[in-house]
């Protein structure tokens with residue numbers, strides 16, 4: 001039950017991308033900072049990473065879902081609320097409680113986490129371009145849900161000593177929703193979302209079992 | 213819309229109603245009445261709204277997905293051309309819903325640019341819960357379309373229908389809406405719709421019927437004919453999948469006898485030739501497709517024997 005066509009979806013991306021420019025550049029800079037910080041963990045770095053993730057989710061909830069997609073999608077208000085809730089969860093878990101560290105380890109979780117982060121920033125846009133979704137019609141890192149959710153999976157897998165369960169619930173839900181939309185709207189690059197979700201859940205279970 | 217301007221039947225209201233009722237009974241018994249399409253040259257085929265002298269063209273237009281183009285100026289202007297073609301070719305009923313994102317707003321935009329829209333038969337839906345939200349939504353829809361009132365207000369998917377029906381009955385009595393109706397597109401809701409049709413004063417019902425999904429022939433279509441309720445058919449192409457599935461196959465040799473040059477016309481003619489159907493509302497985002505669909509208004513329509521042949525041909529493929 002997707003109420004718009006791919007043509008309209010990408011036309012809206014164009015409008016959105018042009019309206020928020022140069023937020024895409026800012027998002028990339030923040031993403032690179034997060035990537036750098038997981039290799040040099042620190043207390044303030046952890047909070048910074050948590051804050052960036054929360055801001056990404058808040059921005060996507062308000063700007064993308066509420067302001068831009070609501071006119072064409074009756075489900076957008078619900079998605080906006082889910083994204084804002086996720087931003088609050090991330091803030092609470094990583095800033096208020098702040099008892100977890102984001103750290104790259106040379107293990108499966110570390111490799112999967114960093115791979116997903118790089119995938120979101122580099123491979124996802126390349127896959128989009130290969131499917132004909134070029135700027136300004138592309139889903140850009142940080143400001144569009146799909147790459148941002150894949151990035152979130154990557155960062156969460158680096159949480160040490162355990163990957164928190166609650167913050168990963170909404171991203172997994174979104175991966176499923178996006179996966180079905182990818183199928184109906186024929187957006188090949190978004191098939192990576194449910195795949196990233198499966199990888200994230202698998203690695204999370206494995207890492208947490210080892211940690212306990 | 214102005215009444216009678218597209219009248220094609222030289223039949224009295226009683227004989228039409230009687231014909232539809234008996235055709236409905238025949239449909240229920242597995243038979244079909246012969247085609248009742250008698251077009252005068254150049255005048256589009258119309259059917260009467262039962263119980264009134266008003267007639268509407270047998271092909272209308274849906275707007276799910278196709279008119280939900282948001283704020284894109286380019287896409288809005290493209291849709292204005294689609295709607296212009298619809299009216300140029302004698303179209304009447306335009307169907308939408310608040311559920312269809314920006315469709316109502318886009319229809320309003322397009323209508324504002326179209327001169328020859330006298331035949332417009334505006335149909336939208338109420339899709340929410342509670343009396344106050346329903347009232348607010350219906351008023352908002354009128355503003356989006358740029359209309360004072362709708363020709364038809366339908367309760368979408370039976371959502372909170374008891375509440376909205378009370379409001380709509382009152383609105384109809386006060387002249388705030390001309391006709392009232394109810395819609396569904398789910399086979400599993402047919403039983404509920406049937407109950408409402410049996411017990412409530414509906415002018416219109418809307419449900420799915422196409423050559424691959426003929427469930428409605430069993431009960432809903434005969435009941436509508438029997439009760440004198442106008443029938444709008446949604447998803448005549450099964451959301452387009454019918455055409456996608458069959459376009460690689462050739463049309464039968466005899467398709468020319470019923471003036472079908474493509475599958476879209478074949479499927480539409482099947483739907484609107486059912487005697488209990490008032491109008492089908494295919495949705496399209498393309499001018500060329502709109503032309504194909506609207507050509508059906510020129511007739512001829514298949515008779516009962518040809519309808520059976522159409523089913524057999526499609527089932528063989």
Ligand SMILES: NC(=O)c1ccc[n+]([C@@H]2O[C@H](COP(=O)([O-])OP(=O)(O)OC[C@H]3O[C@@H](n4cnc5c(N)ncnc54)[C@H](OP(=O)(O)O)[C@@H]3O)[C@@H](O)[C@H]2O)c1
Nearest residue numbers: 274275276395397446447448449450451452476494495497
């Ligand atoms: N519960 C309800 O109230 C309810 C439920 C469902 C539908 N409806 C109403 O019924 C309307 C019709 O149903 P629908 O839109 O779901 O499905 P539909 O009309 O069966 O199919 C629409 C699809 O058919 C394609 N199409 C149209 N004309 C064509 C042609 N000549 N050649 C090839 N393809 C063609 C369109 O693509 P192009 O754009 O490429 O032409 C579009 O993808 C809806 O728009 C809506 O207004 C109401």
